[in-house]
Amino acid sequence: MNGRAGSDAPETETPPPKTPAPFGTWPSPFSPRWLTAAAVRLGFPTVNAGALYWVEGRPVEGGRSVLVRDDGTGPCALSPAPLDVRSRVHEYGGRAYAVAGPRVFVVDDKTQKVHALVPGEAARAVHPPGPWRFGDLEPDEGRNRLIAVGERAREGHEPENALVAIALDEGTVTVLATGHDFFACPRLSPDGTLVAYLAWDHPYMPWDAAQLFVARVGPGGGLEAPLHVAGDTTASVFGPTWSPEGRLAFAWERDGFWNLFVHSTEAPLRALTAGCQEYALPLWQLGMSTFGWFDEHTLAAACTENGRWRLERIDADTGVRTTLSTAFPAVAHLEARDGLAVAVAGGPATPPAIVRFDATGQVAVVRASHELGPDEAASVARPRALRFASTRGQHAHASYYPPHSATHEGEAGAKPPLIVMAHGGPTAASSAAFNPVIQFWTSRGFGVVDVDYRGSTGYGRGYREQLAGLWGLADVEDCVAAAQHLAAAGDVDPRRLAIRGSSAGGFTALAALTFHTTFAAGASLYGVADLEALTRDTHKFESRYLDGLIGPYPARADLYRERSPLFAVERLRAPVIFFQGLEDKVVPPSQAELMVNALRARAVPVSYVAFAGEQHGFRKAETIERVYREELAFYARVFGFPATDPATD
Numbered sequence: 343m344n345g346r347a348g349s350d351a352p353e354t355e356t357p358p359p360k361t362p363a364p365f366g367t368w369p370s371p372f373s374p375r376w377l378t379a380a381a382v383r384l385g386f387p388t389v390n391a392g393a394l395y396w397v398e399g400r401p402v403e404g405g406r407s408v409l410v411r412d413d414g415t416g417p418c419a420l421s422p423a424p425l426d427v428r429s430r431v432h433e434y435g436g437r438a439y440a441v442a443g444p445r446v447f448v449v450d451d452k453t454q455k456v457h458a459l460v461p462g463e464a465a466r467a468v469h470p471p472g473p474w475r476f477g478d479l480e481p482d483e484g485r486n487r488l489i490a491v492g493e494r495a496r497e498g499h500e501p502e503n504a505l506v507a508i509a510l511d512e513g514t515v516t517v518l519a520t521g522h523d524f525f526a527c528p529r530l531s532p533d534g535t536l537v538a539y540l541a542w543d544h545p546y547m548p549w550d551a552a553q554l555f556v557a558r559v560g561p562g563g564g565l566e567a568p569l570h571v572a573g574d575t576t577a578s579v580f581g582p583t584w585s586p587e588g589r590l591a592f593a594w595e596r597d598g599f600w601n602l603f604v605h606s607t608e609a610p611l612r613a614l615t616a617g618c619q620e621y622a623l624p625l626w627q628l629g630m631s632t633f634g635w636f637d638e639h640t641l642a643a644a645c646t647e648n649g650r651w652r653l654e655r656i657d658a659d660t661g662v663r664t665t666l667s668t669a670f671p672a673v674a675h676l677e678a679r680d681g682l683a684v685a686v687a688g689g690p691a692t693p694p695a696i697v698r699f700d701a702t703g704q705v706a707v708v709r710a711s712h713e714l715g716p717d718e719a720a721s722v723a724r725p726r727a728l729r730f731a732s733t734r735g736q737h738a739h740a741s742y743y744p745p746h747s748a749t750h751e752g753e754a755g756a757k758p759p760l761i762v763m764a765h766g767g768p769t770a771a772s773s774a775a776f777n778p779v780i781q782f783w784t785s786r787g788f789g790v791v792d793v794d795y796r797g798s799t800g801y802g803r804g805y806r807e808q809l810a811g812l813w814g815l816a817d818v819e820d821c822v823a824a825a826q827h828l829a830a831a832g833d834v835d836p837r838r839l840a841i842r843g844s845s846a847g848g849f850t851a852l853a854a855l856t857f858h859t860t861f862a863a864g865a866s867l868y869g870v871a872d873l874e875a876l877t878r879d880t881h882k883f884e885s886r887y888l889d890g891l892i893g894p895y896p897a898r899a900d901l902y903r904e905r906s907p908l909f910a911v912e913r914l915r916a917p918v919i920f921f922q923g924l925e926d927k928v929v930p931p932s933q934a935e936l937m938v939n940a941l942r943a944r945a946v947p948v949s950y951v952a953f954a955g956e957q958h959g960f961r962k963a964e965t966i967e968r969v970y971r972e973e974l975a976f977y978a979r980v981f982g983f984p985a986t987d988p989a990t991d
Contacts (some may be wrong), residue, residue, distance in 0.1 A: 365787035374967035405961025426451035429477035437629025440479035469513035478628035545886035580622035634678030642683035644673035666703035672775030688775030720748035723784035757835035764843035795820035813891035814905035917947035923956030
């Protein structure tokens with residue numbers, strides 16, 4: 343204590359008192375229009391000849407994905423309209439471009455043709471129409487071709503997946519490798535003599551059983567004598583990438599966590615890192631990467647531990663690791679080359695951004711997904727990490743975001759409503775990056791808890807496999823436990839608990855509403871209601887996913903029906919709102935429509951909002967804006983607070 347008279351210390355300005363108002367009704371700077379007006383989705387950055395490249399998904403352009411380049415003079419769009427840079431391989435796509443000197447190659451969403459973008463020339467398709475889709479393009483400049491993952495449609499059968507070569511002079515497509523159900527990550531060695539790639543087979547997913555192979559490129563350009571380097575059905579591999587002189591780095595779960603290893607023809611396979619951190623992500627999209635080579639002796643890497651990421655420099659000769667930055671606890675992609683790294687990274691108050699950094703740790707933000715003004719920055723809710731007891735003697739993880747406003751607070755004695763968010767996947771994780779959806783709710787007076795239920799990634803294979811055979815049970819129990827934990831602690835109103843989720847998270851939300859009485863309302867965004875129908879209607883990539891999450895089908899068809907909300911709809915009494923894209927090939931509209939009709943037949947309050955032209959995940963600005971207007975109005979009706987028009991916030 344120091345109350346010395348005459349102190350010349352500067353006076354601290356007292357902030358104005360906040361206005362009490364019912365939770366859920368606070369005015370917010372995060373309007374539905376703000377969510378999309380200046381927003382972009384950022385993905386798949388890379389470095390080439392000192393320039394940065396990345397893909398921007400632009401809601402205000404109808405969700406079109408645009409390839410952008412920044413050579414230090416500012417971002418410049420490379421792909422002209424109507425080109426939409428997006429692959430459809432595995433339906434989820436992934437990396438859909440490649441840079442080869444002055445030429446850039448992109449996959450167009452509508453046609454799935456590869457187009458060449460050459461300075462001073464119009465975009466042109468490099469091959470004729472055909473049955474192939476392409477993704478994860480890899481230039482082979484010495485042979486004037488692209489190596490890619492190809493997916494070929496077959497009438498009456500599952501698509502065929504292969505590694506292929508696209509000849510750039512004549513447009514022919516040549517199959518380089520088959521024999522596995524799936525391929526990913528073809529990477530040509532710097533001298534052009536070897537190709538590393540991943541492969542796996544049904545009934546496994548890549549995070550279960552992806553194996554790493556290295557094949558020689560023969561005199562005719564084919565792949566010969568593939569060597570199995572690492573990976574099996576107990577320990578998967580992720581992200582092979584070559585050093586300038588031909589060493590191959592990759593992540594492998596050999597000891598239960600995705601740690602880094604180095605392979606070369608000159609030395610035995612060697613572990614580069616060890617411990618309870620992970621240097622990989624579940625390979626939902628082709629071309630995902632979380633590490634790369636600054637130079638022959640140094641790696642740039644993103645590492646996650648207990649759900650929080652950091653940027654590291656790793657000495658590839660000694661294994662010495664140096665933390666470069668902890669300012670970005672969420673990293674979605676990272677690549678490096680020629681002393682420069684680029685990543686998509688963010689933090690609780692930092693929207694995901696394209697960031698560049700060097701081996702000294704100098705970091706610069708190049709392009710942000712959102713720009714926060716003073717009002718938005720003052721209204722950002724910060725999370726607190728939770729680890730809480732759940733069922734079956736286990737614990738689960740989550741991040742709780744309390745209501746926060748720069749100008750308003752709850753009324754005396756009142757507790758806020760809670761929204762439990764169940765992430766998709768289910769083999770995925772919540773993100774510590776600024777999430778405008780979360781801030782949309784917290785700034786209006788909702789609490790939000792983002793749950794990393796059992797089965798989530800970032801905590802090792804052991805935690806991930808706690809969902810094996812238990813999807814629809816363990817994930818649901820963890821979401822229920824998170825809500826009950828916060829209610830018991832006095833953080834939220836136990837009578838006003840809601841749950842929302844998209845895709846697999848939509849299934850978790852519907853199952854929680856059906857088989858438990860914890861939640862008073864819920865929202866399903868393109869969620870699953872009938873697990874048995876999903877096995878018949880879904881695409882090849884996920885067609886056997888549920889074997890591991892529930893049980894082999896049809897041998898355990900009983901479990902599929904037991905856990906499907908559609909077949910226990912008589913137990914669901916809480917109001918639900920459904921949002922669905924009518925062109926969704928992953929979770930077809932029939933999933934939502936059957937559930938909606940069944941609930942209406944039982945007079946359960948239900949809303950159904952369908953969107954023409956939308957697929958699995960909403961991309962158009964008008965769609966995204968309507969979702970949040972409708973969902974806010976829905977909760978206002980259910981929880982009994984005055985409805986506000988967020989368009990006027």
